[in-house]
Structure formats: C-alpha cells, structure tokens
Amino acid sequence: MKEVLQLIELDEIKDALVGTCGVSGISTEQRKRLTIAVELVSNPSIIFMDEPTTGLDARAAVAVMRVVKNIVSTKRTVVCTIHQPSIDIFEAFNEIILMKRGGQIIYSGELGQNSCNLIEYFEGIPGVLKIKENYNPATWMLEVTNPSVEAELGVDFAHLYKESHLYQNPTYNLGRLILAMVSSLLYGALLWNKGQKVDKDQDLFNIMGSVYVFTISIGASNLLSILPIVTSQRTITYRERFAGMYPSKAHSLSQVIIEIPYIFLEATLFLIISYPAVNLYESAYKVSWYFYGIFCTLLNYKYMGMAIASLSSTYQMASICGSFCITVVNLFSGFLIPQPMLPKWWVWFYWIIPTSWTLRGLITSQYGDINREIIAFGKRKTITAFLKSHYGFKHEDLLLTAILLLAYPIFFASIFTYFTAKLNFQRR
16 A cells, blocks of 8 residues: 555555545545546556546646556556647557547557657558648647548548558568478478488487477467467457457458468468478378468367357466467377377377377378388388378378368458457446
8 A cells, every 4th residue: 555655646645534625634636546546556567547648737647647657657548538638648648549529449559759750650641631730630630630631631630540550560570481481491491301211210209399399489489479469469358348348250250361361372482382392292192281281270270269269268368278278289189199099098189189280280181191111119110001000091181171270260260250249347
C-alpha cells in the first residue's frame, strides 16, 4: 500500500479524509489519483482509463498524466481514451490508436519525439495540409482526418492505413522469414547430399532425426511467436466488449487467412534451400509432398498457437499451455519412441498428435516406396520393410496422412475463430 501511495503521489495526504466532491476533503485531481490507486492495489498488468483528464484544469491534468507515466515505469500497460488533449498531455503517450467514426482504425503506432512519427505519416498522404509550427499535433490530427477532408480528398484513411507499413507488423514477419531461411540452411548443411545415400539404418535415423528436430524447433517458434500478438489484439477487443460490441467471426477469420501467404512463403523458402542441398529424390510427386508436408505443419503450429491464445485468459497462461503442448508433441511424435514400441495405453496419443503425421508423411513420401536393401540392426532389409516394421510407416497410408495434415490446421483455425468471438475472460 505504501508503494502505491508513493507511485500515485498521495503519500503526503494519506491520512486525509476523502470528503464530499466539491464541498470538502481532497481535490478533484486527487480523487482521480485515488481512483487509480484503488485499481493498483490488485496489482494488474494492464489498466484502462476512460478520459482521466476530463474536468481538470491544465495543472491538474499534467499531475494526473505524471502519475500515469509513473505507472508505466513499473512495466504496466496503461490504455487511455482521451479527447482533444494539450500538447504536453498528448506527447506523454508512447503509442496512439486513432479511430474515425464507425470504429475503423486510421493510425496505430508510436508517436515519436514531438509526435514526429504521427506527423510524418499523415503528411505523407497527398493533399493533407502540413502542420503549422508550434501547433498542437492532436488538434491538427483531428482536423486533417475530418470526414469532410476525407470526402474532399477522395480517400479512405482506414483503407490507407491497412495498406501502410504500420499495419503490416514488419518486424514479426521479417523475423519468421529469417528463421525459415536459417533453419533451412542448417538443415541442408547438416544433411548435405545425404538424401539418397541410405545404406544402413543409421543413415535413415540421421535423416529422420533432422526432420524431427526441424519440425519441433520451427513449429515451436511459430506457435510461441503468435501468442503475444493474438493476446495483445484481444486486449483491444475487450474494450469493445465492455462497450457491448463483440467482434464478428469474419474478423477472426481474416486473422486466420492473413497467415496463409506468409506460411506459404516460409515453406517455399525451406523447399528451395533444403531440398537440393540434401539431394532428395528428384520427383515431382516427392517434391510436392515435401512442400505440402512443410506447409501444413507450419500452418498447424501457427493455428494451434492462435487457438491456445483464444482459450487462455492471459499471455502467461497461453505461454504455459503452449509449452505443455510442445512437450506433448515432442514425446509422442514417434521419433523418440516409435509407434510400434509405445505401450497400448499410450499409443492413442500418438495417433492424435499432428507431428506424428508430419514425420509419417515426410519420411514415407520420400522413402516408403524405395525397395533398396540396407543393413538394419545387423540384418538386410529393404527400406520399405524397415520403415514398416520399426516405425509403422506404410506407403499406402499417405492419402490418409495428407487428409489429416490439412484437417489439423482447419480444426485449430475453427477453434480460434469460434472462441475469439465467444469467450470473454474480462469482468467489469
């Protein structure tokens, strides 16, 4: 409690009576800070403030915003709604979300020093008037985005925003593409020119082990990287829910669809780099299966992460659930313990794990029809027979494998779409 009082700068009047507003007791500005202090007692990670400076004079408003900055310095997130602020108050914010009538976002991002990022963005739109020297950027922002200005210029600011660099989250997408390239280079270097040089069981173990490590590592990266993005988007959604506006399933579906081209690009990069490096079989059928397996696997992990986030109340809970899911798919993927060796009371887990079908599809499509003999555990066996006896992989099961590899992403995407629109973990 003492720390909260110091944070809100109320420690000097901690023994004062609140009194009646406008009659006795503490001032209106101190009451505002007291209200914030009451919310801080529960130690929330995020705080919503609805127009915290309304009804205050300039000095009192600055004092309240100073307290808000104190809260931010403790690594808490503060989300405020604010109307026509002064320059000092406006530039106290780190980021801003500007909406036009109808709730459509026309700017979302960092303000920058002296609102330079905001000004640069809107001045970059043809026809928008430049800001005057020493003019309040908040006032200018509202003036140049007025519906009448929008009609005069013949533009849709919401559409322009969706086509801008701000809307694309470039750091995240660039990071995932770099990861795909690095992973494919490492994978190709590790198995350089070994794809068709399978003479003994250890050669096959090396190939399958590398596929297994890649699948788990890049899959885990795709799953965990989407969690903070989805949970942060849901934070804004909760504000809409407090206002009685629930997001439509179409909105959730758009989040699902927008991931497909990026996943496609990741899978394409991995195919182009790793397939010739490993020197796998040059067959259109096998190349297509390789790409299809990688694409569905990346899609599956991405949508699994989105589904987990939609079912979790906080990012921390989503991270725990995501880590647990990665552990489970690791254990029952069929590499550490092949399917024929799993105890009967656990084998059902193998059949419902997506990664087990990924390994089955990628390995069987490449080697399940190869009848060349190898030395396996001291005996001569064909590669087809060894895969069937040791791993339970059958070439005739590829059609079922292809169906399930696509079914899993659809299943997780459906969970995300449905529960994002239905579940609400926040309480008034």
